[in-house]
Amino acid sequence: MTSLEINDLSVDLNSRRVLKNLNLQIPSGSFAAILGPSGCGKTTLLRSIAGLITPSGGAIRFGKQLVSVSSLVLPPHKRNIGYVPQEGGLFPHLSVAENVSFSLARKISDQEKNQIVNEMLELVGMKGFNDRSPQELSGGQQTRIALARALAMKPAMVLLDEPFAALDQALRVDISEEVVALLKKSGTTSIMVTHDREDALVSADVIALMHGGTVVQSGTPAQVYLNPISAEVALSTGDIDVIPAIKLANSQYSTALNEVNFNLANQPAANLGQILIRPEEIAISDEVTAGAVTAKITKINYYGHDALFELKVGQSLQSIRARITGPSQYRVGDTVSISHNGPIRWISSEAQELNL
Amino acid sequence: MKTKTLDENLHLESIEQPGSGSKLLALLSFFALIFAAIPFFYLIKGAFSGELDLIKTVLLREKSLEIFATTIALMSCVSVVSTLLGVSLAWCLHNVNLRSNSLLAALVILPIAIPSYVYTYSWMSIIPNLQGFAAAVFILILTTTPYITLAALAALRRSDRAQLEVAQTLGLNKWRSFYFITWPQIRNTVSAGTLLVALYVLSDFGAVSLLGVDTFTRAIENLYRGSFDRGAAAILALVLVAISAILITIESNTRQRSKVISTSSKLMPSIAESNSGRSRFLASLLIGLYLIFALITPLLQLLLRFISALPSIDYGNLFRTALSTIFASLLGSIIALLLALPVGLLSSQASRIGSLTDKSLLIVHALPGIVMGLSLVAIGSELPIVYQTVALLAFSYALLFMAKAVGFVRTSFLRVPKNLMEISSTLNQSKAQSIRRVMIPLATPGLLTATLLVFLSAMKELPATLMLRPTGFETLATEMWSATAILQFNEAAPYALLLVLIAAIPAFLINRPDKSEESGVNIS
Numbered sequence: 001m002t003s004l005e006i007n008d009l010s011v012d013l014n015s016r017r018v019l020k021n022l023n024l025q026i027p028s029g030s031f032a033a034i035l036g037p038s039g040c041g042k043t044t045l046l047r048s049i050a051g052l053i054t055p056s057g058g059a060i061r062f063g064k065q066l067v068s069v070s071s072l073v074l075p076p077h078k079r080n081i082g083y084v085p086q087e088g089g090l091f092p093h094l095s096v097a098e099n100v101s102f103s104l105a106r107k108i109s110d111q112e113k114n115q116i117v118n119e120m121l122e123l124v125g126m127k128g129f130n131d132r133s134p135q136e137l138s139g140g141q142q143t144r145i146a147l148a149r150a151l152a153m154k155p156a157m158v159l160l161d162e163p164f165a166a167l168d169q170a171l172r173v174d175i176s177e178e179v180v181a182l183l184k185k186s187g188t189t190s191i192m193v194t195h196d197r198e199d200a201l202v203s204a205d206v207i208a209l210m211h212g213g214t215v216v217q218s219g220t221p222a223q224v225y226l227n228p229i230s231a232e233v234a235l236s237t238g239d240i241d242v243i244p245a246i247k248l249a250n251s252q253y254s255t256a257l258n259e260v261n262f263n264l265a266n267q268p269a270a271n272l273g274q275i276l277i278r279p280e281e282i283a284i285s286d287e288v289t290a291g292a293v294t295a296k297i298t299k300i301n302y303y304g305h306d307a308l309f310e311l312k313v314g315q316s317l318q319s320i321r322a323r324i325t326g327p328s329q330y331r332v333g334d335t336v337s338i339s340h341n342g343p344i345r346w347i348s349s350e351a352q353e354l355n356l
Numbered sequence: 357m358k359t360k361t362l363d364e365n366l367h368l369e370s371i372e373q374p375g376s377g378s379k380l381l382a383l384l385s386f387f388a389l390i391f392a393a394i395p396f397f398y399l400i401k402g403a404f405s406g407e408l409d410l411i412k413t414v415l416l417r418e419k420s421l422e423i424f425a426t427t428i429a430l431m432s433c434v435s436v437v438s439t440l441l442g443v444s445l446a447w448c449l450h451n452v453n454l455r456s457n458s459l460l461a462a463l464v465i466l467p468i469a470i471p472s473y474v475y476t477y478s479w480m481s482i483i484p485n486l487q488g489f490a491a492a493v494f495i496l497i498l499t500t501t502p503y504i505t506l507a508a509l510a511a512l513r514r515s516d517r518a519q520l521e522v523a524q525t526l527g528l529n530k531w532r533s534f535y536f537i538t539w540p541q542i543r544n545t546v547s548a549g550t551l552l553v554a555l556y557v558l559s560d561f562g563a564v565s566l567l568g569v570d571t572f573t574r575a576i577e578n579l580y581r582g583s584f585d586r587g588a589a590a591i592l593a594l595v596l597v598a599i600s601a602i603l604i605t606i607e608s609n610t611r612q613r614s615k616v617i618s619t620s621s622k623l624m625p626s627i628a629e630s631n632s633g634r635s636r637f638l639a640s641l642l643i644g645l646y647l648i649f650a651l652i653t654p655l656l657q658l659l660l661r662f663i664s665a666l667p668s669i670d671y672g673n674l675f676r677t678a679l680s681t682i683f684a685s686l687l688g689s690i691i692a693l694l695l696a697l698p699v700g701l702l703s704s705q706a707s708r709i710g711s712l713t714d715k716s717l718l719i720v721h722a723l724p725g726i727v728m729g730l731s732l733v734a735i736g737s738e739l740p741i742v743y744q745t746v747a748l749l750a751f752s753y754a755l756l757f758m759a760k761a762v763g764f765v766r767t768s769f770l771r772v773p774k775n776l777m778e779i780s781s782t783l784n785q786s787k788a789q790s791i792r793r794v795m796i797p798l799a800t801p802g803l804l805t806a807t808l809l810v811f812l813s814a815m816k817e818l819p820a821t822l823m824l825r826p827t828g829f830e831t832l833a834t835e836m837w838s839a840t841a842i843l844q845f846n847e848a849a850p851y852a853l854l855l856v857l858i859a860a861i862p863a864f865l866i867n868r869p870d871k872s873e874e875s876g877v878n879i880s
Contacts, residue, residue, distance in 0.1 A: 052778050076781040083782035093797045103783035
């Protein structure tokens, strides 16, 4: 178990800068998720941590150990990391037991090896699968064996590269819960790359959000979800309504809607920006009272456990979304009143330019 | 490997950049290249040892120009017809549902086991006055077509059916779909097959000698046998090498220009699709005619001659000769594999040194057996300890066919998913350990195929064997040749038949469809 510290990491691939002065700290024993859209450099970051590619600059430390500085790197086989790639990456010419014991030193006796293999297989719920070949396993079983193989070497850190991406939805939820529980139980520092925001929010102790080759925000799932530093960051952790606004004073904003007002005051504009609202923070009611902000339902996306309403506010062109749980009596075309029940996330235009 | 110590007393090493390869592999590849260069060294030495006027005299005499024209004409005719026939056969086997496509494919490829001189012998047994250029074209088409069919069939199996289906839904008929969609996908492989055919014709000795066609190989043999001064033979051999080098360069340049990129992440494999009666009839006719000329007639003729020769067969000699053939060919194929391993491994890692060695070996591959024999005889005259030994004969096989082995070795290593090597390196395994524990076991089927291919080629090799075999050491090819040369066709039959039967085993194994792509596990 070890912590991870990355300072000013840069990586160039095919003359293109993929990672740009990236900084990240992962505490020892935590389960971290690196979340970001395709092409943002998540896998490159993971491969840099594993030592599979040579950075062009910056430093990586495992605890106090420097494992990479500038273009000098410790080779992967000396890093003591467990790597679980997409779809498991089991060696097809070896049995399950041989896969799991692959990393164990030759000086270990066969009896000890068998014991470790059996312990690992029991840990991942695959007891008795020793002599099976990888071809005989389902996708989920292959992922579990890959995890057993990574854990058998008692790694200081486990790296998971979208390990559940190839599994179907139902299996993915089950397997990811099991794997995350196992890793947390083992206390091994784990880093999982994913583009699935639900996977990251549900599993991780720490989330690092990547955009354009760098980590733009990191923190606990609640911190990054509730306090995003930009609209893009907010969008990568969930649905978001972005409403143009003018900040008048502390806690006083005028939105571009003219109708959804937050402490509206008739004062000159201080600066321009946006207010970010999560759809679940918008409440709707069919009681349209005088002075209430009204909106017309233009679309309903029904998900079963909840529904996402798209609303057109008053006479303006601004639309806003609201998430309503449970059954609802509303239909497209209904006029309702809306209200905001959540924190105000103000992003000034200047800050946005800096953050993005 | 550069090592630096940092303040934390931790050793950080510069990991190998893509393309750099390891120094040990580079060194071993360099040795392979040095071995491969030996024949060239002796050829150049032989060619320039006499007076420079000799070069002018040999190159500009009328006979040389005639030989040049005949060789080029023969090569062109055979290459064009074999390519058309081979691609047509492959297309029929792949696209027309003939019920027993797999069996027919195996039969169509089987003639790869029959050397040109056995074909010539068989057909001369039927048509005794078979002679001349047209006969050589006919025989060499029969001999070389399987190389194209094998290549085209493999490429068609790898082609993406989804692209073809989309093209057809966009209004392209079958011919236009083939031209615009299928052909670009198989063109590179087919052109590599055509190059192989052209090189085969350039280096063929058996058919042209028996049919009396004056090509470079026959002229070199005549000069070598008929003169103590072997400079003239070396000069002609160098011309042959130059023609081969030009062909390889042209093919290589064409290949780079016509690189096709698949946009699909997973290819949808093609399957036999045409079930119309007309298609079946035409495909059956083409395949049937080819099999009659290339397989059934020669085998039947060999069998009849064999039965006629039954009372006089020297079974002891037949058995000894078969064992000698297998021993020398096996030794040659093992040496070839050992030389090919580092080169193939290095070039599979996109190493510049590996790629350079790989391309240089292709030139060696283009060396006709007779030229290899000539140059190794020259070595033998300076190194009496190796002259007239089976080791030198096996070494000549290894050098002649190493490029074939390198191609298979490289492809086998390239097919090992890169991520498995990376995973191995994260599991405490050094690069050498990963190669030993992951790469080589996964590439083993391909490595065995490479060995079989060299074994098959070595078994059939005639001119180098005639020149380099130790006194009293006979192979099936040389025994058959000796009997044919004095028109004792019945005596030649047992050796020819046994040669074909033994060669058919590796030929059949090489043609097996690759099962690894059909396995359920996802290893990429």
